Amino acid sequence: MKIQGQIYLPGDKSISHRALMIASLSKKTSIIRNLASGKDVESTGDCLKKCNISISGKTNIEKIITGYTFQNPKNELDCGNSGTTIRLLSGLLASRKIKATLIGDESLSKRPMGRIIRPLLKMNLSINAKNNKTPISIEKSEIKSIDYQSEISSAQVKSAVLFAGLGATNKTTYQEPFLSRNHTEIMLKSVGADIDIYDNKTSIRGMSKPLSPLNMRIPADPSTAAFFAGAVALLPQSELIIKNLLTNPTRFEFFNAIKSMGVGVDILSENFEGGECVSDIFIKNKRLRSISIEKSKVPSLIDEIPILSVIATQADGKTIIRGAEELRVKESDRIESILFNLRNMGAIVEEFNDGFSIEGPSKLNGTTIRTFGDHRIAMAFTIAGLVANGKTKLDNYECIDISFPEFFNTLRNIIK
Numbered sequence: 010m011k012i013q014g015q016i017y018l019p020g021d022k023s024i025s026h027r028a029l030m031i032a033s034l035s036k037k038t039s040i041i042r043n044l045a046s047g048k049d050v051e052s053t054g055d056c057l058k059k060c061n062i063s064i065s066g067k068t069n070i071e072k073i074i075t076g077y078t079f080q081n082p083k084n085e086l087d088c089g090n091s092g093t094t095i096r097l098l099s100g101l102l103a104s105r106k107i108k109a110t111l112i113g114d115e116s117l118s119k120r121p122m123g124r125i126i127r128p129l130l131k132m133n134l135s136i137n138a139k140n141n142k143t144p145i146s147i148e149k150s151e152i153k154s155i156d157y158q159s160e161i162s163s164a165q166v167k168s169a170v171l172f173a174g175l176g177a178t179n180k181t182t183y184q185e186p187f188l189s190r191n192h193t194e195i196m197l198k199s200v201g202a203d204i205d206i207y208d209n210k211t212s213i214r215g216m217s218k219p220l221s222p223l224n225m226r227i228p229a230d231p232s233t234a235a236f237f238a239g240a241v242a243l244l245p246q247s248e249l250i251i252k253n254l255l256t257n258p259t260r261f262e263f264f265n266a267i268k269s270m271g272v273g274v275d276i277l278s279e280n281f282e283g284g285e286c287v288s289d290i291f292i293k294n295k296r297l298r299s300i301s302i303e304k305s306k307v308p309s310l311i312d313e314i315p316i317l318s319v320i321a322t323q324a325d326g327k328t329i330i331r332g333a334e335e336l337r338v339k340e341s342d343r344i345e346s347i348l349f350n351l352r353n354m355g356a357i358v359e360e361f362n363d364g365f366s367i368e369g370p371s372k373l374n375g376t377t378i379r380t381f382g383d384h385r386i387a388m389a390f391t392i393a394g395l396v397a398n399g400k401t402k403l404d405n406y407e408c409i410d411i412s413f414p415e416f417f418n419t420l421r422n423i424i425k
């Protein structure tokens with residue numbers, strides 16, 4: 010078995026959420042092509058519609074959005090499984106003086122919301138959440154600007170504060186330890202927001218008028234592409250071209266990491282779309298060696314750590330990932346869910362509070378994967394199954410629909 014071919018993937022999930030939200034701040038019509046197809050982005054669209062934003066058109070063709078028509082929703086806003094939806098929308102709706110209650114599924118209800126509540130309270134938002142967890146209720150408030158230094162590198166917190174800052178009159182400044190994904194800043198700048206970006210520090214002033222509309226084709230999601238690149242890394246003689254991939258450096262660290270592990274990663278072209286870098290890339294199987302990932306690199310590959318861990322089981326030597334304690338508060342505790350499944354498949358691992366090590370290469374045995382309802386665990390361990398002895402099954406296939414319903418079809422098309 011090997012991987013061969015060329016793939017076009019749905020648009021990046023992080024950019025898709027932001028595209029819908031930022032388009033809602035324009036009175037003119039925005040057109041967004043290649044929006045991410047999973048349930049998470051659907052949740053964002055549904056919540057915005059409940060706030061009287063007009064969204065029509067097909068996800069995989071083009072979405073047409075006309076905004077600046079916010080009204081209080083009649084019912085609760087259901088953010089489903091999506092941390093990006095609940096955290097970013099809290100800031101966005103605060104800036105529009107909307108009164109709303111945001112709810113989510115069982116996994117989202119366990120995740121920490123204090124990280125957005127603390128800065129939003131400082132911005133004078135009236136916000137309530139029992140034990141800093143979902144549901145979150147916000148009231149119409151006069152938003153004030155802040156100068157905020159975050160202790161964590163989180164694009165969701167950063168975006169919540171920048172969005173809320175659009176509702177203040179003065180300048181809001183946000184600084185983080187290491188630069189997290191910067192799509193909010195790039196997109197806001199592209200539609201005329203008053204924003205200054207200096208590496209890991211960003212300042213924004215309130216919106217005095219509606220933003221310009223967006224017209225964008227969203228580049229392919231590198232977090233989704235990582236699973237197929239992972240299959241290439243694991244299966245000898247594999248080669249794959251990934252078309253129109255988002256290659257923003259705040260998202261590209263997984264590809265740099267597998268390149269350091271020996272995998273062939275070549276950038277075939279370079280373009281820009283809405284201020285974001287987009288490339289066709291060529292991935293080629295080569296012998297794998299281990300790698301160490303340190304804290305400063307973690308924000309730029311955080312969502313790819315499940316598949317990176319699977320790749321590490323087949324690399325010569327000990328792979329060490331540290332400074333990744335944020336994995337504990339993702340859709341599942343990903344340190345636990347990765348190690349639980351790797352151990353079950355026969356890999357040699359050691360757990361730390363902030364990461365783990367994996368001793369490779371080791372033979373993997375097929376088993377039933379416990380997904381913990383986490384889409385990235387489900388996809389990473391499906392790829393592990395390609396190199397395992399015997400059958401690998403998932404305890405939950407549905408959770409893949411959160412980010413990438415076309416996962417199995419895409420995989421089937423490139424397995425030769």
Ligand code: S3P
Pocket residue numbers: 022023024026093162163164165166168189190311312335
């Ligand atoms: C995201 C930011 C990251 C990432 C998540 C999506 C975003 O989370 O893990 O999947 O779209 O802003 P944090 O901002 O909490 O690190």
